[in-house]
Amino acid sequence: MYFGSVRFYKHVILITMALIVISSVTSCAFMAISNYHMKKLLRENGLAASAHTPSINSDDTAATDIRKQYNSASFDYQKLYPLLNIDNDFIYDEDLPKSVYLTFDDGPSSLTSQILDILKEHNVQATFFINYSDSMESQALYRRMLEEGHTIGVHSTCHQYATIYQSTAAFLDDFAQTAFMLEQVTGVKPEILRFPGGSINSYSKAVYQQTIGEMLRRGYTYYDWNVSADDA
Template structure:
C-alpha cells in the first residue's frame, strides 16, 4: 500500500509540475518486445523495442530489482544495492554518482515512466541479450544459471514469445557493420540499406566524418548506429601505447559529438582487436565506458574487392556456419561493396533475418571475449 501511495504521489507531482513529457511514445502492442529475465526468473515484464533499444516500466523494474526510487528536484534518484543513477527531468540524460552526465532517454507512456534496460548496468547488474533465443536478461551474483541453462529452463515460454511474433524478428537477427567510412559512396550505401529496410552499424574514422559530415547526419537520422574506429587506422600510431589508443577513440567521439550532438560507447579497433589490443590496452580503454566489438562473419570485401561472387559466398558460408550466435558481419564502406550488398541483403531477408543495429546494452562480441 505504501509503495502504491508513493507512486501515485510521484505521478501527481510530475503531472502538476509539467515534468512529464512524452518522448518517442509508441503503442507497445505494435512494437517488438521480449519478456525480461531477472537472475534465474522469467518475469512478466514486457521489454519493448524502440529504435533498437529495449525499454521497461521503471515501476515494474524497481519491484523486481528491489530498487529505491526517490523523486528529487532535478529528476528521479534510482538506487540499488550496488549502484545508483539519477534520471534527469529532460528525459534525455542521467547523472552518475561521480557527477558525469550521460545520454539516457526515457519517456512516459500510459502514465508509466519507461527506461532503457541498459540503465541497470549502472546499478550493479549485467545484461544478456540473445535475440535468437528471445532472451533479454539482467543478472547479478544472485543468478545461479548461465544463459544456456536459463534458456533451457524457460525454453517453452521463450519459444512461445518467438512463435507468437512478439519479438518482431522471428528469432533471427543479423548485425551488419561497415568500417572505415564515411566515404564518397556512403550515400549509395544508405540508399541500398533503405531499399531493403535494413539497419547497420557504422564504425567510422574521425577524419572521414569531418570530410563527409552530411552522411554522418543522414545515417543517424535514418536509424543506423554510429560507432568509432579511431582516427588514423595506422597500426604503429594507434597501438603505440594504451594512451594513444584511448586518445584516438576519444578524439573520434568528439568529432561525432560535434557533428550529430551525440556520442557513443561502441568501438572497433583497426584490424580487429587481436592480436594488438592486449589487456593493458583494453583496461585503459574499456574502463572509460567503451564497449569493444569485432565480428564473427568476415565478408573479406577488403580482399576480394570487385569479386562479388567470392564476397557473397564467403558471407553466406560463414552465416550458415554459425550455430548459436547471431551474425555480426564485417564489411567496408567502399565502392566495391555496393555491388554485392543487394544480393546479400536479399538472401538474408528471404531466410527470415531482421537487420538490427548494435547497441550499448548488448553483450559485446569480440575476439578476447571481454564482456565489459
C-alpha cells in the first residue's frame, strides 16, 4: 500500500520542499529583475539630470526625456502639492555669449538691502535663492528685488540637510512652504531653485535622482554653481 506508507510521506515532504525552493527562486529572480529596471531608470535619470546642471531647459531633449519617464512612472510624491507646477517656456540659447550669473543664497539677511544698493549702483541684476522668512522686512526686500529686475528662486525653508533629504516628499514639503510664501508675497511664482548643499551632496545620495527628476517633471529649473565666494 503506497498511500499512507513511509515512502508516500517521504515523497510528500520532498515535493513540498521542491515547491518551496522553486517558488523562492522564482520570486527572487522576479524581484531582482524589477529592482534592476528601477535602478536603471533612476540611474539614467539621475545621471542625465546632473550632467545638465546648471543649464536645464524645456527644449533640451535629455531633460524632456527625464520628465516623460517620470510622468509615466507613478510615485506617491507626484500627487503632493499639485500647484507646484511650472509651465516652463524657458529656452536655452547655446549661441549666447558666455555670461557670469551672480547668485545669492540663504537670504534675506541683514546684508541684503546693502547688496541690493550695490547692485543698483552698478546696474547689475542678480538671482536670490531664498530661505523662508515672511517678516515685514523680508517681504519688502522680495518686492524690491523684483522691482529692481532681479530674479527670485527657492532655496529652502528649514535648510536642514538631514530633514529635507530624508525623501523626495520631505523635500517637497520644505520647498512648498517657501515657494507658496514667495508667490503670495510677490504675486510671482518662483520657477527656479537651488538645492541646499547642491543638487548632489552626501545627505541627498539616496534621494537626489528621484528628487531632481521630480522637480524637472514639475517644470522647475535648478541651478548649482561653478564658482563660490567661499563666504558660506
